[in-house]
Amino acid sequence: MSILCIGQAVYDLTFPVNETLIENQKYRIPERHECMGAPAANAAYLCGSWGAETALLARIGNDLFGQEIVRTLKTGNVDPSLLYLDQEQATSISSIVVNKQNGHRTILNSPMKEQAFPINSPKKKPTTILVDGHELNAALEVINHYPEAVSIMDAGTYKPELAELIQAVDYLVCSEDFAYQATGIKITLEEKEQVKEVFKQLRKLNSNQLVITIGDKGCLWQDQETIQHFPAFNVEPVDTTGAGDIFHGAFAFCMDQKRSLEETIALSSAASALSVMKIGGQTSIPTLDEVTSFLAENS
Template identity: 55%
Template sequence: MSILCIGQAVYDITFPIDKPIVENQKYRIPERIECMGGPAANAAYLCALWGSKTSLISRIGNDLFGKKILEQLENTGVDTTSLKVDDQLATSISSIIVNQENGHRTILNTPLPLENYEPDWSVHSPDVILMDGYEKACALQAFQKYPKAITLMDAGTFKPELLDIIEAVDYLVCSKDFAYQYSGITIDMSHKETWRDTFSKLEKINPNTIVITLGSDGSIYKKEDTIYHIPAFHADTMDTTGAGDIFHGAFAYCLENHFSLKDTVRIASLTASISVETLGGQLSIPSLESVRNRRDELGLEMDI
């Protein structure tokens, strides 16, 4: 059993501040936090940390930040055979400003230019494939290479150019922003008709399983004709960076281990709630043991 993650690997530099940014001001930050980031890379890190055989298809530059990403992935056991190290590229970097009053973050990212490249497909035999929309050509090839694999998309924002992936995945796990951008409907937790209307719209682009993450309102998903709500777990929020990546990584792990959809969403939500209590994306990824401990502290009944 194994998990393949396809998409973005980034180096994050986080600057925590104690109030919102105002233009034309200078801010002195006594501490910065550096670590690997990116949706696919963070998800791969979590899956490997939790004991799954995990590999990553992505691109980085042959520079200081790229070497740090590579080291952090390999140290946790991610197979980086298909991680392309390109001498002609500068590694993607994100500067992240975290408002410590509420944990909200603003991300400034320099993405890599688009490129089609051919990884060594022979080294992979995944049961689950997680895609974040980056490295699109590789993601589309993966459907053909591994037709029996369960596929999952981390969909943060709606991009029409990714419709061929969105339409094909078994699990579309999207944010409320994605849901609004496509459907034009604002999900109102007190008006369930907005839930149903949103799913009706989204089902036009994905006929399979759809999960919508709602931040502090938890998550909703539809099974057969019933929509279920999983409330968010309480957290002392410090930094929400990477929480979505971590949710999706835990989701992929649960798919690999054949958990029920209800427990999959609950475990992913619990894991993400733990992560927001620590500064830094990859640095906030909790161990499987810490998730089990939190489950026991809360008296939750779910196997993991």
Template identity: 35%
Template sequence: MPELLCIGHAAWDLALKVATIPGPDEKARATARAAGGGGPAATAACTAARLGAKVAFAGRIGQDWAGDCLLDEFSAFGVDARFVRRTDAPTPISAILVRERDGARTIANHNPGGWLERLDWGGIRPQWVLADGHEPLLAEHWLGKAPMILDAGSLHPGTERLMRRVEVLAASERFAREATQHRDPKAMLAALAGWVPYVVITLGERGLVWAAEGERGAMPAFAIEAVDTTGAGDVFHGALAWALLRGKPWPEALRWAQGAAAIACTGFGARTWLPTADEVRHFLAAASLRDDCVEV
């Protein structure tokens, strides 16, 4: 029986490492490549499973080679894929360019097909649900039945449907800016804190800001040499779900999620460096923090 249900997007990623991101009508020679599963909710599911949670994923893939590869990866990570539906639309594909000097990436995604309307959930009773907004109709089934984390990477119709109705809003800086029309993290946080009980806005190398139960705070990022930041937010959300499942207090859960995401950024490929729980514990005990942090 899954304790965490992740609902949303699964894709097959092809990542190329380049010295510089090419502009229009330019070419770049890749120095390395990596192929593997991606997608916000799917990567969060693999992260939480790698940390030791019992996880199921619900979403849509195609009846093609990429879909076969994704199912193989779910099996390898121990993710329950019984709620994956294979449709006539091709499996979503992402092409990713990763800049060598700092791990920054540029992504193009092809995601054909529409939303799944319903599934037979077979009587499961997850303790937490994580949704990324790409399958909002499936996620809406669980509102009020289990606490939900919304992985809000960007503002789109799916995240708009869920963003004021969940228990935890885990937002990227881009989402927070688009949803609130503010640019200052303090103002963005103040706006989002009026929507849901728990909010975190991730700010990359500037750390994060959070609000919970009338309190607000900020945390600096870990000092690492990033190799590839692809999927860092997805890893953060999966690790946050794991920490909340294990009853960690909110600030401790956020720091745990930060640690897992930092580890993942030190390797090339979105899921290549997903950490175990012991690896996160060792990292947190030894890692250094950056000396810059946003004020709230």
């Protein structure tokens, strides 16, 4: 088995604050935290550190941030050989402000400009492919080249130009924001018919398996004609950065192990819950043993 993650790799600089920021003021943040980030990169790190044979297909710049991303991936047992070293652009970085009172984060991302780039074949045929919506050409090329692989999309934001990719994947695992942007309907769990309508409209975009993550309310998925709800675990958040990335990474790991969808969602939810109790994205990824123990204690 082999997992291939395709998309964005970013270097994160996180600044925890305990007050409302006011324009034209200076703030000293002694607790600065930095680590690798972005959906595909964080998911790849989780899968590799959990013992799956994993590679990341992404772009980085020829700079110190790019070098640090490569170093981090290696510590997580992720194959970095598919990374494209862009000589013309700087590595994508994010400045993240975390509200210490509730753990909520605000992200300022400076991305690399989207462009086609040469794609190397992975050393081993992937059995599971996770895409995050970035590097669209590469994602479509790989999914079409390995049609037998289970494909999963981490769909955080709805963009019409991603229609072909959205339709192509076996599992569309989207955020509440994506669902609202695509359907115009706000999800209210108590409104059963409203939730059914959201799934009905999303099925026009992807007729395969749908999962919707709804933050601290858990997630929804459809089991035949029945919509199921898995409540979120009750934890005290420190930093929500990367929680979705970690959910999707655990989801890909479980799919690669051929676990049931219900078990996959439970384990992914537990991994995500544990992650928000620590600061940072990649640095908050729990071990598989930690997640398994947490699930046993919170069954």
